[in-house]
Amino acid sequence: MSTTGTDETDRAVATGAVQIEGAALAFGERTLWSGLDLRIEPGEFVAVLGPNGSGKTTLLKVLLGLQALSAGTVRVAGTAPGKGNHRVGYVPQQRAMDQQLTLRGRDLVGLGLDGDRWGTGLRGIRARKRKVAEAVDSVGATSYAASPVGLLSGGEQQRLRVAQALIGEPDLLLCDEPLASLDLTHQRTVTELIERRRRETGTAVLFVTHEINPVLPHVDRVLYLVGGRFRIGTPAEVMTSETLTELYGAPVEVVRVGGQIHVAGAQSALCEDTVHHHEHDHAEPV
């Protein structure tokens, strides 16, 4: 059954897929970000950029209900994260799986299915199997779906994680560098899958990435975090020399070549100024 036009969808439109207001997150003395207001609509694609340690993964953890805010409020489809009946898909940042892990690829994908919806009858089992096979196939993983995941390459494991996140038909998809360690062909496959899910079912996407170009045509807005400061806007608004220079507090040059965006100087800006370790420089959005 399609979910379009249900009460649930109507509610998501009214409340937004994500509503973050006045949010701050600090670990001890260190504030990752504060004064963060962000409303994400169903079907919106938001790319989250920023240097290592700027709090991108932590933001996803807040939306998963795994990390409490220090201040402010967060709602996912109108309810507290992890509560209510919204479905959230999560592609975690890649860590190599234990080589001893004997779970097969297709069983890993199947873990993304909500057990209750399929039941234990023969028909349910068959439908479930078919669904898993389709999801495995959609990321080009059929040839290795019966192998123990611990023995697969990083990119092969990553494609299974994407299939696992999508198979649960999420309303909100949280992706933490899902393209890392994928070759160009599989980057395209995964990007297209996420994009199709968003287009056809209005899934909101929060996509953490160090590299905006592979997803640039799909990005509605960018949240760029640097050393406690941030900027939210369209790529055209945020990805400019002026904005990033202001954000990094050091010269950064943004060059657009052939529809791609290249950022020069951001790394050296951080090295010279170790921006994200400035305790007193954390609070203000720019």
Ligand SMILES: Nc1ncnc2c1ncn2[C@@H]1O[C@H](COP(=O)(O)OP(=O)(O)OP(=O)(O)O)[C@@H](O)[C@H]1O
């Ligand atoms: N539970 C915690 N307690 C203390 N510090 C934490 C905790 N969780 C995260 N941090 C710190 O918060 C900072 C931000 O971490 P986070 O993983 O969100 O960064 P990130 O922007 O995703 O970085 P990367 O690009 O390296 O993945 C890091 O310095 C990390 O050590």
